[in-house]
Amino acid sequence: MARWEGGAAARLREAAMELYAERGFEQTTVAEIADRTGLTARTFFRHFADKREVLFAGSEALQEGMVTALRDAPPSATPMGAVGAALDASTVFLGRDHTHSRRRHAIISANPELLERELIKMATLAAALSAGLRERGVPEPDASLAAQAGIVVLQVTFERWVTSPAATDLRTEMSSNLERLQTVTTAQ
Amino acid sequence: MARWEGGAAARLREAAMELYAERGFEQTTVAEIADRTGLTARTFFRHFADKREVLFAGSEALQEGMVTALRDAPPSATPMGAVGAALDASTVFLGRDHTHSRRRHAIISANPELLERELIKMATLAAALSAGLRERGVPEPDASLAAQAGIVVLQVTFERWVTSPAATDLRTEMSSNLERLQTVTTAQ
DNA sequence: CTAGTCATGTCATCGAGTGACATCACCCAT
DNA sequence: ATGGGTGATGTCACTCGATGACATGACTAG
Structure with a gap:
């Protein structure tokens, strides 16, 4: 065989x-x-x-890993705290192979059809996180907002990481951008 | 003819x-x-x-309207303030016909292919807002974060508006959810 | 050894999408 | 009015993605 x-x-x-x-x-x-x-x-x-x-092999594993991390976050954690735990977990899956990620990103970003597929994977991920938050007792629309905000941080961080020539530390970039989102949204 | x-x-x-x-x-x-x-x-x-x-006719007009509103926001406005102006402008386009929006939403949400297309429209919109913010002098990654955060609010709000049987006021829902995002992300 | 299962091949078919060319109506300049 | 654009549509032929139905061959369990 x-x-x-x-x-x-x-x-x-x-x-x-x-x-x-x-x-x-x-x-x-x-x-x-x-x-x-x-x-x-x-x-x-x-x-x-x-x-x-x-081109989208590991997406189920990524989602499962993030949802597990979200679920395992301490009950005292705020919604964004739990989402932060999920983002931290995501870096383990996404940050492994910088050159492979770069190749893959080059292919995907060059084609609208592939971008569409990538986006729906992210949307599915956001929905899963949102469901996880609701299980933790977070009401709507807060659950959706927090989950999707987390995905935004994931996307922006990963995009910048993958387009940078050198492999910086994805994990610290992730938490840095999570804080950055907070300051940006707060400044009214 | x-x-x-x-x-x-x-x-x-x-x-x-x-x-x-x-x-x-x-x-x-x-x-x-x-x-x-x-x-x-x-x-x-x-x-x-x-x-x-x-199924995606008015999307260019929506984008143009939002980018214009973003551009016309007072120079003193914060990034999220300018995004808020764009969101406010969006309600004019999106909030017109509740029953038509419901029909359209029913069709789209019933099909993954159509969802993909919807998502890429939103991503394009986010990219346009981000570009508009950079023109206002907002650096990365703040521009992307603020723009995408705004799109999150737009999506969550519109989704809830369109799935609710009665036509509530989209404009107030939008600004309410924008504030809600702030509190959710702030609570660490 | 045999029955069953799993992966693959083969064949036929549908529907999306595109290029090339023809046609027809309408408009404009002479 | 007439003849030549110009633009919108029809017709034809084709490629390619995707799927259903059926055959085959290998390997496994009893």
Whole structure:
């Protein structure tokens, strides 16, 4: 089965990343991706819902990690405190491989379709955090506002981290921007 | 030319809204939309970039209105103050027709593809506001944070307004939620 | 050894989206 | 009025993403 170690999904993912980077997302057909792995286009769609999804592998793990951190935050923590814990947890998933993140970001930001997919992943994440906050007793609209504010910090921080040539410490950037959001929104 | 008053784009838009509402977005083909207006599928794509875009007509006007309001805010205004002005301006565009907004929201929220498109419209809007803030001399990452925080308020407020059966006053809800974001983020 | 299961291949098909070219109405300058 | 743009639409052909139905071949459990 594991004739070429790694599994069909992993091989397809790598082939797709290469081709998307080489000639762009739109200019790459699913058949080409499949060919490069010796598989069929039909098989590609058995492993990935669509051509875009191949770039969004770790998103479930990220979400689970963040929701767990949010849930495990001390009951005394404020809504934003709990969200801060989730953001801190996110850095473990996002901050691993700076160069890989840069490659991936280059591909995604070059294509509106992929940006759309990225945004809906973030929206799903925000919804999960919001649900987690409501479980902690936070009422609406506060839960949604806090959760989405957290995602904003995540996005802005990650964007800046990934576009900076050197790999700074994502974790400190994250908490720094969380504080920054507070001062920005407070200054009326 | 205006044989059936309204213009081809408007007629196509109406037909699409009807069909999307009747049988759902995915279950509607572009050919069906075109048939209902007596036009061709090819013509549909001459008026709309794709099947989704037909639901996002006023987005340029909304963006322009908000950016103008942001730009016209007094120079003494804080970043969030200017964003608040933009949010206030947005209610004029968004708060017009509650029942139409409800119909549109029902269609969009029932389909992930349409949600993706909605999200990228919001992201574009956030980018425009951020650019407007930078023109006002606001540095990064504050500009992005303030702009995106404003979009969060817009989304949460509009979502709640459009899912509430009665048409409350969007403008007061908007400013109320803007204050609420401040208290939520401040409480550490 | 056999039955069942899982991954993949093969085939057929639909629908979105696009390029190329034809047509028709309308408007304007001569 | 007439002939030549110009713009909107139709027609045709095609690519590609995505999915359903069915076949096959390998590997596993009994």
